[in-house]
Amino acid sequence: MSQQEHYPDWLVFVSVLAAIIFTLIDLPDFLAMLRPAFVLLIAMYWTLVMPQYFGLFTAWFLGITLDVLTGSLLGQHAIAILIPCYIAGRLRETLHMFPLWQQSVMLIPMVAIYEFILFWIDGISHRDSETYWRWIQILTSSVFWTVLFILLTPFRSHAARD
């Protein structure tokens, strides 16, 4: 690894908290359908840029937190966040080589995995509903990835270089 990116510790905490809060805030129905998967995106972001600080456990635990907060089956969001984060961690080196807009395109499958796992577990536990609008979240999420980068990169410093 040629360079070690570094972000202030408080930023990780604040961004995760903000992601949870934006997930919880009440929105009108049509906006709620467009709501990006904030927690998944922030978990993947930190997995990519600070893997030594933000590991799989933290991602998984965030999922459990989301399960408790949204009242879904315990483990549903946990598993849905865990798998994309693992894949993102594996593809870390590859993803870093691409420019931002290509990254958000490459992220579409990961968010699709997230949505599919949620949808699938809903189906297995007979909590499925009759709408298909949840898939639109995949697009809004990948758009938001760019926003996330623009918001968070100013805090980056290349403290440790070797």
Add this chain to the structure above:
Amino acid sequence: MTRLRDASSPLFARRLSPTLKFGIFLVLSIAILFADHQSDKLKPFRSAYNTILRPVEWIAEWPSVFGDLGEYFASRSTISEENDRLQKEHLMLMARLQRLAALESENMRIRALLQSSKRVTEEVLIAEIQETSHDPYRHYLRLNKGSLDGIYEGQPLIDAHGILGQVVSVSILSSEAIMITDADHSIPVEINRNGLRTIAQGQGSDRLRLPYLPINADIEEGDLIVSSGLGGRYPAGYPVGVVNEVHRYPGEEFLEIYATPAAQIQHGREVLLVKQPPDVSSSVAQSEEPRT
């Protein structure tokens, strides 16, 4: 396991390979999923963790507090208009109530003649909606009353217009309720006009479906559906919805019927919790079970 609670430190760093870690958490998640789906054993953990997370939920509720502030500074004309409207509505309701009082006493007399022990009035408790479901496809409410206020699991929930749902989980200071429109929910009902019994299923949208009515059933658009009280969970006679679509497909065995909920599912901040004495509801459940 105690190590797992420490979320901030790099866990298992340089000791377990990411793939192994991933495998462990995957298996753990699946185990938890099954445990949560099949049993209630994880409920204490859920409600304890929820209590810890209350501050986060409070922060998330702030925008709606600002929304209320906006209402507070609403213009004078809106308020006086609303006042006019409410006064009219009050007058109308009072008039209706007078008639209702007469009807109720008549009903009581007739019931006494029939020597029926059915209760006509139930105790109610007002609770405030703290938040609605964050998932647009799940219809849940969080209420600001919990087991300290005497809320119990399965307690029916109504608003000014009809049945809203029932309580599904109770913690000390708050409780969670499922609405009749959730895809997981069904309520035993009858058609008010002729007493035809059926079930109203939630669809995860803002309408209800009435399955299993034979093609020759006597049901029309505009029919009022009320709770039948079968199953003992809901009190009988509260409005549930109004039939707004009846499709008769020739060759099909059953009608396809949809209804709009009577309760204002999307509006309002307060709900009423109906308190049923447990002995009454259980005896109703026992005596009426064979018929369902």
